[in-house]
Amino acid sequence: MRKVSVIGIGCTPFGKQNSIGIIDLALQACEGALSDAQVPGRPIDAFYLGNFVSEALAHQGSLAPIVAHRLGLGPIPCTKVEGACASSGIAFRHGVLMIASGLCDIVLVAGVEKMTSAETGAVTEALASAGDADSEMRLGLTFPGTFGIVMRRHMYQHGTTREQVAMVSVKNRSNGAVNPKAHFQKPVAMAEVLESRLICDPLRLYDCTPISDGAAAAVLCAADLAAEFTDRSVDVIGSGHATGPATLFEMADLTTFEASVVAGQQAYRQAGVAPGDIDVAEVHDCFTIAEITAIEDLGFVAKGKGGAAVAEGLTALDGTLPTNPSGGLLSKGHPVGATGLAQIYEIVAQLRGDAVNQVKGAEIGLAHNLGGTGAVSTVHILKRR
Amino acid sequence: MASFEAFACDDCHSLSTRPQRRCWRCGSSAIRSVNLIGRGTLVSFTIIRVPPTVFQGQEPYHIAVIDLDEGLRITARLVVPEGREAAIDDPVIFDAMRPYGPIFRLV
Numbered sequence: 413m414r415k416v417s418v419i420g421i422g423c424t425p426f427g428k429q430n431s432i433g434i435i436d437l438a439l440q441a442c443e444g445a446l447s448d449a450q451v452p453g454r455p456i457d458a459f460y461l462g463n464f465v466s467e468a469l470a471h472q473g474s475l476a477p478i479v480a481h482r483l484g485l486g487p488i489p490c491t492k493v494e495g496a497c498a499s500s501g502i503a504f505r506h507g508v509l510m511i512a513s514g515l516c517d518i519v520l521v522a523g524v525e526k527m528t529s530a531e532t533g534a535v536t537e538a539l540a541s542a543g544d545a546d547s548e549m550r551l552g553l554t555f556p557g558t559f560g561i562v563m564r565r566h567m568y569q570h571g572t573t574r575e576q577v578a579m580v581s582v583k584n585r586s587n588g589a590v591n592p593k594a595h596f597q598k599p600v601a602m603a604e605v606l607e608s609r610l611i612c613d614p615l616r617l618y619d620c621t622p623i624s625d626g627a628a629a630a631v632l633c634a635a636d637l638a639a640e641f642t643d644r645s646v647d648v649i650g651s652g653h654a655t656g657p658a659t660l661f662e663m664a665d666l667t668t669f670e671a672s673v674v675a676g677q678q679a680y681r682q683a684g685v686a687p688g689d690i691d692v693a694e695v696h697d698c699f700t701i702a703e704i705t706a707i708e709d710l711g712f713v714a715k716g717k718g719g720a721a722v723a724e725g726l727t728a729l730d731g732t733l734p735t736n737p738s739g740g741l742l743s744k745g746h747p748v749g750a751t752g753l754a755q756i757y758e759i760v761a762q763l764r765g766d767a768v769n770q771v772k773g774a775e776i777g778l779a780h781n782l783g784g785t786g787a788v789s790t791v792h793i794l795k796r797r
Numbered sequence: 798m799a800s801f802e803a804f805a806c807d808d809c810h811s812l813s814t815r816p817q818r819r820c821w822r823c824g825s826s827a828i829r830s831v832n833l834i835g836r837g838t839l840v841s842f843t844i845i846r847v848p849p850t851v852f853q854g855q856e857p858y859h860i861a862v863i864d865l866d867e868g869l870r871i872t873a874r875l876v877v878p879e880g881r882e883a884a885i886d887d888p889v890i891f892d893a894m895r896p897y898g899p900i901f902r903l904v
Contacts, residue, residue, distance in 0.1 A: 531850075532847070533848075533849060533850035533853060534850060536847060536848070536849045536850070537849035537850050537851065540849050546815065547814065547815060547872060547898070548860075548872045549849075550897045550898055551860055551872065551873065551874055551897055551898040552845060552848055552849065552851075552852040552855065552858060552860065552874075552897065553845070553860045553872065554845060554847065554848065554849060556847065557843045557845045557860055558843075560843030560844075561841045561842060561843045561860070561861075561862060562841070564841045564842065564843065564885065565840065565841035565862075565885070568841070568885045610844075610846055611846055611847050612843045612844065612845055612846060612847070613843055613844040613846075614843075615843070659872065660862050660872050661814070661862055661870045661871050661872045662821070662870075666840060666841055666862065
């Protein structure tokens, strides 16, 4: 298999973007990535675009060919990729596979979502379609509800405290306060998290990501060609993609997302690194408790120790494993189809040495994207050249 | 006493709440319908206060993951009588089947 590099990245600001439609959001991120990669004029061989709820919320089903046409990419293969909140992690993975297989030299990958123009009930319903419609979602379960159930069980089973879980929000909101692309650029205090409105007990408002608009993109290239375009390329050394049960009742342990465990193991094995070798991570903190389960599932800490790890500062900017220095989904926002590539954007920036909360000397970074009730996960490991 | 339908594997005796083409655990296609009484305990639960549009007006309502004594884990609505609070490990029992799924109640 050929080795793959990221040679360009682009990301729109995340948040409420009334004046720009979903196609233009995607164009903005893609143009950013293409110009960062310095590939104008060079043919792109394929385009993968991650998106989850454009049909329900933006009334636009087909996206990839329209965006590609507007970018002037020519008659290349264009595919929209759906994997709930892991849609653009999977789009990135497809780009990697196309180059690794030798079928393509340069691939554009992107993710986009436009959510704020719809009513909250409609957004909740559209997002709930990532769950199993025949069983749990028909009961009226929502995604905050799903993670409320996971959180209560984690607290019971592992002794995780309410304060430890709230610390994730305090940490990520503090990190995001200096990120100009984040939806929320304001820190929150522990008391504010603990006293915010109950959404799905014990989950409260500040345990949840906001509803956001946004897009992110990357240009992937065969590693042996990367130097022709840029001296700032970052290598993709591990790519994992796995599936788990799409319902809570089919999970063997309500505090473990099997897809994350398996995707992480695949990525570590391919990269030839261990969790302890990771210098910086962007993990899928769609809710506070999700960051705790993620750092456990990815092997950064033992199962059940995630809450204590956050409270002890292990995952802080100056900790041994800085996690979500960008502010994570909790601060940046979670335009679901764009999230996976926004994580890649942050990790590439970290490995280039120009991130907003730069982790000093970061050489190896990890991006973890989770979709549905743990139904699908991607894990990518990237390395500075 | 109320009972509800589930699907049992004749080879490994796993149970499922939905008709599987093959057993989710062992892959066998020897699946048959069984009736369960539905006594169990709470594994975890939440109270939905921001529901999807179709359930607006019903909030707040409980949704629980339940381990049945009969060897099956399911997700269901949970009825909590006024003045009581649910807790993990509380005993629950099947109450009724609604178009949107099973309802259990605290014992």
